Amino acid sequence: MTSSRMYTFAIAGLSLLGISSAISASAADELQILKFKASSDPVVNPGKGWVVYGGSTKNHCKDALDVCSSAYTRFCWSQLESEEGKFNWEPIDRELRDWDSAGKQFGFGVMCESFHSGMKYSTPKWVFDLGAPSIAYDGEKVKGQIALKKWDNPIFLEKLSNFLAAMGKRYDGDPRISFIDIRSYGQWGEGHLGHLKGSEKLSPDGLRNHIQLHLDAFKKTRLMIPWGEPLYNPVYDWAIDKGVAIRRDGILGNSNGSELIRCKGKVPSLGEWYSSYEVHSRNTGQKYEWGDKLEDRILDDTVRGTFTYQNLGQYDMKDLFVKEKRPFIDKLTNMMGYHFLLSEASMPRHIKSGTGFEALFKWENKGLAFIFIPCGVAAALVDKDGKVVAKCPATGCHPEKWAPDGKQVSETSSLKFTAPSGSYRLAIGLFSDPTRPMPDIRLGIEGETVGNWHILGNIDVD
Missing domain, CATH: 3.20.20.80 (Glycosidases)
Structure with missing residues (x-):
């Protein structure tokens, strides 16, 4: 940080998504920390x-x-x-x-x-x-x-x-x-x-x-x-x-x-x-x-x-x-089987198109077992109309290692999007097959979903 001052504030509008959030920022950079609540709704997923x-x-x-x-x-x-x-x-x-x-x-x-x-x-x-x-x-x-x-x-x-x-x-x-x-x-x-x-x-x-x-x-x-x-x-x-x-x-x-x-x-x-x-x-x-x-x-x-x-x-x-x-x-x-939650995600509020950045995810497996089918994680930018305009693999995330012990697993992943400048919503999705057009493995968390993409929060692309 270039300044010793730190500002913490709520992001306007995120309450509409059922997400609690805070941002730690400096004049040079901003980091948003997004927290999510577990849902009691049943989640039907493949492989279990x-x-x-x-x-x-x-x-x-x-x-x-x-x-x-x-x-x-x-x-x-x-x-x-x-x-x-x-x-x-x-x-x-x-x-x-x-x-x-x-x-x-x-x-x-x-x-x-x-x-x-x-x-x-x-x-x-x-x-x-x-x-x-x-x-x-x-x-x-x-x-x-x-x-x-x-x-x-x-x-x-x-x-x-x-x-x-x-x-x-x-x-x-x-x-x-x-x-x-x-x-x-x-x-x-x-x-x-x-x-x-x-x-x-x-x-x-x-x-x-x-x-x-x-x-x-x-x-x-x-x-x-x-x-x-x-x-x-x-x-x-x-x-x-x-x-x-x-x-x-x-x-x-x-x-x-x-x-x-x-x-x-x-x-x-x-x-x-x-x-x-x-x-x-x-x-x-x-x-x-x-x-x-x-x-x-x-x-x-x-x-x-x-x-x-x-x-x-x-x-x-x-x-x-x-x-x-x-x-x-x-x-x-x-x-039965796996039951994945995302409890927290941290990433910049502003990113540059074509430039990589790091995101931190905190996962939990509340099920009785590991996941035994292929599973990969991807992130996406979703526009105001619900259209996915860009996506990339979250290669630092390894669902097959998320143990069924209820303990948090922290993973850092490098993400990079190429998209027109503008305001988007960042989303996360889990895939049993990376060639699928939409995620097919859902998380057990509250909040908005778009085609099984879980909306995390807002992000601006410069």
Whole structure:
């Protein structure tokens, strides 16, 4: 500073933005310090949150669509390759088109066996015709359902590998996909042999091989495997080191989410309920009914397992959960996964076009987990009509390092705008893909937004 005098004053008009601000200035320079309040409103962001199960967008109410970030379903391998080498991707493509049109991602798994299937074969019949050994059992809908006897059979593994390679070629890296399950072993692909008397348990090395086949086919899209039983814990830890997320199917029933603690700070986790909201919310004294204790149980399991994702009432086709528990759902929306706040930003009040300047940002992650999708920060100049006239990356900001511990993270970033002289509003935005025209990751703060750009304050360009 060229003078020992310092002036502190409020910027006129910033109260209209819901921003408190002060400026420290000298005759040569001015620095504005902008402070922001956390919002209690639910913030739905990609890569986290509630997952709606079953059916198309038309099967769910507006509230369910508003609070979910992704949809999800499971397919049987035989649906997608009923004849060797002839693939029917339409069941997956139809879901992707439908949910993408609603602005939601879609996750899915492909099972090699399902007790609930209406088909005799979940693994294609032609795999057994080629010599893969089988067992027969009575499913929920089909008597004499055919399932694999040996999950490490070379014929089965070769044909599964070919299928996965084709699926990976078509879908790996598709931004419409939130995650893909690894469901090639066991009942429902859950890594156990429920109902499958006579089927032989995989060794840990055998399960590792199944996972590796998926990793070979999918280099970009997040893979996720259901936790099955303690025998495979070392394999799940190995998979986590490879970037594979873990899910636990059976929350509120035979699990309290503790199997997912191993994911903390490393990969996403997902909690799938044992049954639907309609069942778990009852209070008739039956097993896994929680009645008025349901919210406490969901909250406890969510925190214990540091869930990144959770099903929205399981296969709750009536959307009863969201209709009856919306305030509770909104609360957990901001807890699951990451939840970013900007508490303070400091930068000059006046800048020169084409000349760089430094800005200081103070961030917080109030969620249960790190962010596990790509995320970059950018700044923009917005004119009085809400048009972005210039933007630049805030390369000094690293959202992937913002820990879910509620502590502030201070980061300094060099910014530079080239824009006509005039008065603008400075904005900040978070992107899962830098090529997107607008930010798609929102902050949990009060104040004005323009196309998901968070308005920080006024700035003049000379």
